[in-house]
Amino acid sequence: MAKRIIPCLDIKNSRVVKGKKFQDIQDVADAIELAKKYELDHADVLFVLDITGEDRPAFLQIVTNIANAIQIPLYVGGGIQTIEDVAEVLEAGATKVSITSAAIDRPELLKEASEAFGKDRLILSIDAKEIAPNVWHAFTRGGKNDSGLDVIEWAKRGEELGVSEILLNSIDADGVKEGYDLALNQAVKVAVNIPVIASGGAGEMDHFRQVLTEGTVDAALAASVFHYDEIHITDLKEYLLNFNIPVEEI
Numbered sequence: 597m598a599k600r601i602i603p604c605l606d607i608k609n610s611r612v613v614k615g616k617k618f619q620d621i622q623d624v625a626d627a628i629e630l631a632k633k634y635e636l637d638h639a640d641v642l643f644v645l646d647i648t649g650e651d652r653p654a655f656l657q658i659v660t661n662i663a664n665a666i667q668i669p670l671y672v673g674g675g676i677q678t679i680e681d682v683a684e685v686l687e688a689g690a691t692k693v694s695i696t697s698a699a700i701d702r703p704e705l706l707k708e709a710s711e712a713f714g715k716d717r718l719i720l721s722i723d724a725k726e727i728a729p730n731v732w733h734a735f736t737r738g739g740k741n742d743s744g745l746d747v748i749e750w751a752k753r754g755e756e757l758g759v760s761e762i763l764l765n766s767i768d769a770d771g772v773k774e775g776y777d778l779a780l781n782q783a784v785k786v787a788v789n790i791p792v793i794a795s796g797g798a799g800e801m802d803h804f805r806q807v808l809t810e811g812t813v814d815a816a817l818a819a820s821v822f823h824y825d826e827i828h829i830t831d832l833k834e835y836l837l838n839f840n841i842p843v844e845e846i
Contacts, residue, residue: 600815601640627661638829663689711758775803
């Protein structure tokens, strides 16, 4: 299976923003223009996240506009609380919907959404923070609250409830650009039989190589290195091919 490279657009007030360790949020660019740019640069998927959940009509309009502007798969998350929220995002044009905090508050939501819309439309997003050596807890509310749930066990539970993929966000590595948390990604990937998307920590091309090989994940997500043109996805794929890492066509 080809490894996927996934740029992510964090949306706040209808603009793309980026922070560090879920804090210090800064404005970056227009969402539609970035989406088009990433499709031209051969991204495999585009991930769009509502990081505030404050203005859902405006966010859903952005999702619709992006879906109409690009052809690659569109994954959407943030602010999903109910089965109706899932339906709205899918109707707006999302290929898959990602659920984070609400799944912890009410795990049955994952099962209900999987049964209603199909397993292949659902992603469990986990915001993971290391609370002891090689022990990670799932956090909620944008990385503010420790749920007490062990990340490995929660990932396995999510698979049982019917999700098609795990989006694994390392809070510790987010925006730091010092590399993905390889131990975290390895631990989750070994525990489940569904694809795992690594998120948090990309700073250079070799970080992608590491997480896709040593981390054994199926896809690598990044934001700022793509937003600020530090890495171009086409160049990254050519780099990965040099290490015999299978990627989608360039």
